[in-house]
Amino acid sequence: MSSLRFKAVEEAAKRLPLEVNDPKELPSEYYGNYVFNRKQMAKYLSKETMGVVLEAIDKGATLQPGIADHVAAGMKMWAIEMGATHYTHWFQPLTEGTAEKHDSFIDYEAGVDGGIIERFSGKLLAQQEPDASSFPSGGIRNTFEARGYTAWDPSSPAFIVDDTLCIPTVFISYTGEALDYKTPLLKTLSAVDKAAVDVCKLFDPAVKKVFSFLGWEQEYFLVDQALYAARPDLSLTDRTLMGHESAKNQQLEDHYFGSIPPRVAAFMREVEFESYKYGIPLKTRHNEVAPNQFELAPIFGETNLAVDQNLLVISLMKKIAAKHHFKLLLHEKPFAGVNGSGKHNNWSLGTDTGIGLFTPGKTANENLLFVTFLVNTLMAVYKHNALLKASISSAPNAHRLGANEAPPAIISVFLGSQLSSVLDKIEESSDDDEITVDELKKMKLGVAHIPEVLIDNTDRNRTSPFAFTGNRFEFRAVGSSANCSSPMTALNAAVASQLIDFKQEIDVKIRKGMKKEQAIYDTLRLYIKESKPIRFEGNSYSDEWKEEAKKRGLDCETSVPVIFDAYTSKQSVDMFERLGVLNEKELHARNEVKWETYTKKIQIEARVLGDLSINHIIPVATQYQSMLLDNIYKMRAVFDKDKADKLSQDDVSLIEQIATHISAIKTNVDAMVDARKVANKIENAREKAVQYHDTVAPFFDIIRYHVDKLELIVDNQMWPLPKYRELLFIN
Ligand code: ADP
Ligand code: MG
Numbered sequence: 001m002s003s004l005r006f007k008a009v010e011e012a013a014k015r016l017p018l019e020v021n022d023p024k025e026l027p028s029e030y031y032g033n034y035v036f037n038r039k040q041m042a043k044y045l046s047k048e049t050m051g052v053v054l055e056a057i058d059k060g061a062t063l064q065p066g067i068a069d070h071v072a073a074g075m076k077m078w079a080i081e082m083g084a085t086h087y088t089h090w091f092q093p094l095t096e097g098t099a100e101k102h103d104s105f106i107d108y109e110a111g112v113d114g115g116i117i118e119r120f121s122g123k124l125l126a127q128q129e130p131d132a133s134s135f136p137s138g139g140i141r142n143t144f145e146a147r148g149y150t151a152w153d154p155s156s157p158a159f160i161v162d163d164t165l166c167i168p169t170v171f172i173s174y175t176g177e178a179l180d181y182k183t184p185l186l187k188t189l190s191a192v193d194k195a196a197v198d199v200c201k202l203f204d205p206a207v208k209k210v211f212s213f214l215g216w217e218q219e220y221f222l223v224d225q226a227l228y229a230a231r232p233d234l235s236l237t238d239r240t241l242m243g244h245e246s247a248k249n250q251q252l253e254d255h256y257f258g259s260i261p262p263r264v265a266a267f268m269r270e271v272e273f274e275s276y277k278y279g280i281p282l283k284t285r286h287n288e289v290a291p292n293q294f295e296l297a298p299i300f301g302e303t304n305l306a307v308d309q310n311l312l313v314i315s316l317m318k319k320i321a322a323k324h325h326f327k328l329l330l331h332e333k334p335f336a337g338v339n340g341s342g343k344h345n346n347w348s349l350g351t352d353t354g355i356g357l358f359t360p361g362k363t364a365n366e367n368l369l370f371v372t373f374l375v376n377t378l379m380a381v382y383k384h385n386a387l388l389k390a391s392i393s394s395a396p397n398a399h400r401l402g403a404n405e406a407p408p409a410i411i412s413v414f415l416g417s418q419l420s421s422v423l424d425k426i427e428e429s430s431d432d433d434e435i436t437v438d439e440l441k442k443m444k445l446g447v448a449h450i451p452e453v454l455i456d457n458t459d460r461n462r463t464s465p466f467a468f469t470g471n472r473f474e475f476r477a478v479g480s481s482a483n484c485s486s487p488m489t490a491l492n493a494a495v496a497s498q499l500i501d502f503k504q505e506i507d508v509k510i511r512k513g514m515k516k517e518q519a520i521y522d523t524l525r526l527y528i529k530e531s532k533p534i535r536f537e538g539n540s541y542s543d544e545w546k547e548e549a550k551k552r553g554l555d556c557e558t559s560v561p562v563i564f565d566a567y568t569s570k571q572s573v574d575m576f577e578r579l580g581v582l583n584e585k586e587l588h589a590r591n592e593v594k595w596e597t598y599t600k601k602i603q604i605e606a607r608v609l610g611d612l613s614i615n616h617i618i619p620v621a622t623q624y625q626s627m628l629l630d631n632i633y634k635m636r637a638v639f640d641k642d643k644a645d646k647l648s649q650d651d652v653s654l655i656e657q658i659a660t661h662i663s664a665i666k667t668n669v670d671a672m673v674d675a676r677k678v679a680n681k682i683e684n685a686r687e688k689a690v691q692y693h694d695t696v697a698p699f700f701d702i703i704r705y706h707v708d709k710l711e712l713i714v715d716n717q718m719w720p721l722p723k724y725r726e727l728l729f730i731n
Helices: 003-014 038-044 047-059 065-081 122-126 182-200 225-229 232-237 262-277 303-323 364-383 385-392 417-428 452-456 485-511 516-530 543-552 560-568 570-579 584-638 641-680 685-696 698-713 724-729
Strands: 086-091 099-104 106-108 116-118 148-152 159-161 164-173 210-224 282-287 293-298 326-329 343-351 466-468 473-475
Touching: 003 210, 003 225, 003 724, 038 047, 038 065, 047 065, 065 122, 065 164, 086 148, 099 164, 122 148, 164 182, 182 210, 182 303, 182 343, 182 364, 182 485, 182 570, 210 225, 210 303, 210 485, 225 232, 225 326, 232 584, 262 282, 262 293, 262 303, 262 326, 293 303, 303 326, 303 485, 343 485, 364 385, 364 417, 364 485, 364 516, 385 485, 385 560, 417 516, 485 516, 485 570, 560 570, 560 584, 560 685, 570 584, 584 641, 584 685, 584 698, 641 685, 641 698, 685 698
Parallel strands: 086 164
Antiparallel strands: 086 099, 106 116, 148 164, 159 164, 210 293, 210 326, 210 343, 282 293, 343 473, 466 473
């Protein structure tokens, strides 16, 4: 009998919801208390210092070294009063998640023998040198020059976790290349700011800054800690590599938006209280479609900050989950047969004058501005659809994309019927329908009449990977475990580059004597025609769409390692270099990291699958098989041969089935190991990843099929791994 599994089930089933100590105050009263935000700055910094810091935050200006000392002093005072004893630079290496190295504030006090003081200088605030040799760099750092340094990002406020002051930073090699997610994101955000401001000025000279906004929706699974510990595949790969579907799954659709299980509700509440302390405006929480799957989402905010907040929420969730005896699963597809997890990135641009650039306006001028940004985004997504797909691709997300539940592995844009018809009208217009802005600022061709009901656009196509949802685009293909910086960098860069092209075309036309509105209108009409292939309103899961998309010339590649090539295409390199976001060397190096990560993930899964199959499953199946054989002998001892044979028929058939499955498992595990040996000899990171994808990964489904069949045959009492019904329905 499998004692670990049953002990785990018993333990999990007995658990009660944890008491959560609700804060005495209202969220508005303790909101942001653990963040060195404007409120704290006003208390701990001089007016002058604060002014400079705010300028750096709002305008992206760099801080003078002298100022950093003042900021550090104020920050230290605040942190120590809050009970912090250590500080760390908190950064985002090219692995998922964040990294930190804690240093204590203590230092020897000069001239005082044996005395120490709490020291935190501007230098320590501004820069740190973590031993970076074990972070992935894609070959940028040689081992003899393994140093990288982290530098403070003042646009994301410092915060305190437990006893440590955490300072959000970028992570760069000594030769200046980005080794993290944040550096290219920040550069992209200032590129899109600049490009969008230039375009906005065509409409309103008062616009000085354009922000990129992000509202992420984080999906996740929770599994009881004891059950998780009894599943080596979950513990080591974050997903189940085997497990027959539960009789009941998500088919009754009774989990989505259903009442939240009490243990989970307690967990969620604590996550919310903690998040509010960090100024993270969590707004929604609910069950998701799959059993034991949930979602939370904050109110959207500036993209760089929103990315940091997502990473911080994830680390809070992990910690709080452990306290509630859960394990948090962020894998995109932890369970076969039920929905996987994504992280929709709701994205928009907005001006410092308060205009949402994807919000239909009331006047003709406002609507022309809206259509301008809408159409340029279509163009950007069209031109860079392969890159955008690469930005969300990973080994785990590949299980989600292309399956019949989530966005397909082809990027297209859904606009909805109303907007589509507005664009169609513009497209069909001719020069005779010349645009006129009369005294009432009414335009022809319906641009002025974009219905405001769009704001409540419920006509959403759930199958689209990139959908317009009223006042923003929702990039749905992003995986639940991803760092949002990756898609946000690609998207904002593509749009920035596109806006630059647009502005140049307008300038040329105006110089040639065309009226401004006419120039804009004219260009948009061309763009609408050109970007048409990216627009798709139908069912993105269908096979017809795959055929159609190929005809339209959209990127249809499904192999993740090959998808990454889009980062180093001439088009992408030109775009990133033009914007000063990443150079060719960096793009290549980052792809090396992606390929290595891909290979390692598949390699680990292959090892775990082999081990579980050979050492956990086959021995149990064999044991059950001998029990059946035993039974046949005993039948013969009691009954005459004919009767015994007749009565043993079913057992014989089971014995045969077990033998077939065991032999198939053995053969395929052996073949998978051989395939790995061949792949491991390959030096080139890309080729190796491709080989893993083509020759190792295909064994997973085959081996799993036979293991799952055995699960249906073998005595439940003997089965060693917690079953799907236990993992998914105990909470
Ligand atoms: P859904 O129906 O898709 O679940 P929600 O109302 O939960 O949508 O919103 C999803 C996210 O979109 C939230 O984080 C929300 O704040 C964000 N959001 C709303 N408007 C915008 C916008 N203009 N730009 C960016 N994000 C936005
Ligand atoms: Mg959504």
